[in-house]
Amino acid sequence: MYKYLENLVDVWLRVGVNIQPNQLLYVTIPSEYISLKDIFDKKTKQLKGMEVIYQFTDDYDQLLEKYKNNYQIYDSYLSEITSKKLSLLEQNCVFFEAKRGIDFFDEEKKQELQQLKQIEKKYNLKFRNEKRKVGDIVSCKTVIPTKYWAECIFPEELRPLDKLWEVYLQITLANFDNAVEIWNRRINEIQERVKYLDQQQFKSLYFKTDKTQLYVELAENHKWTGGCEITEKGIRYMPNFPTQEIFTAPKKTGITGIMHNTKPLNYSGRLINEFSLHFEKGKILDYCATDNKSILDEIINLDENNRYPGEIAILPGETEISKTNIIFQTTLLDENAACHLAIGCAYPCSINHKIEYGRKEFERLGINYSNYHVDVMFGDSRVTITASSNNNEEILLMENGEWRV
DSSP, X not given: OHHHHHHHHHXXXXXXXXXXXXXEEEEEEEGGGGGGHHHHHHHHHHXXXXXXXXXXXXXXXXXXXXXXXXXXXXXXXXXXXXXXXXXXXXXXXXXXXXEESSOOOOGGGHHHHHHHHHHHHHHHHHHHHHHHHHOOOOEEEEEEOOHHHHHHHOTTOSSHHHHHHHHHHHHTTTXXXXXXXXXXXXXXXXXXXXXXXXXXXXXXXXXXXXXXXXXXXXXXXXXXXXXXXXXXTSOEEOSBSSOOOEEEOEXXXXXXXXXEOSSOEEETTEEEOSEEEEEETTEEEEEEESSOHHHHHHHHTSSTTTTSEEEEEEOOSOOXXXXXXXXXXXXXXXXXXXXXXXXXXXXXXXXXXXXXXXXXXXXXXXXXXXXXXXXXXXXXXXXXXXXXXXXXXXXXXEETTEEOO
């Protein structure tokens, strides 16, 4: 197992954040994995990184016990941590974060948990917005197996955490000694498709599955991103790991049709299993769910722009993650099993020139601005995608889940 963990950290550092000589590394990781510190230190030293700064996080059951309703102390702690991270934005620092796939949730403690999450959301938004304003900051987010997560998705297993680690090592390719080489080759392949899509500058895409039909008008001068992002200095990194998606921004008013989900939506530890969204000129006019519709109500009404889309993502019908036939109940993995869209904010990288991160600039470009970004999966193994050019020529991009270009 230790060998595979070394492979995993190697991929995180060499492919995820692609740390360069003399760079600082900020690592956020669950407290139960403090043992990985030695591997991080060793690998960073081998790559000639400057220093590793650690933030070990507790799960919500631990936070409830630690702060016992005195959440102002937690607020002060996160304020101090965030100030430290903000100061590092100007110090050639790269940021790596491994999160729990599913956070602890207890219906009876819902109110207390919501208070904790609101505090975290405040500082997460503060750091994210400042990071985007500074621009060109390398960061990578992933998930890491935990006992609570494993028990949620493998309730019948005698050793659920071992089972989750077995699957996780497969989908991250850390069970291969040449995992870094495999990931770099895969990124190269994705980048070739990104270049093709950027060159074509299609006007719109039409997605069809067994249950979904969506017409998606793309933003003018849009830019596709996939496999990695590339800094102004030419350093490529993976904002999310693992990933196989290729995404861009639709026009704020550009989606029309009905979307049915093919993967559950996990929002703040709560699941919506079956739901649909009805779009008209970008706006969600209607929506329904077989259970937990109140969660959809909450998401869609987070702010005035969360009824509009910010992202459209293409994935083949079969991926490393979809082949497991496991619902991981965490968006970072489940979104890499199927085509998806996001309601809420567009990404600045989805426009083909550097833009200012702010409402006025986004509105000028016709893309959506929001404080939120929530992915919903609708693709399946038989997804077909047809592109329309500015000359109204139709090109088949994907048929029955397989690329045709």
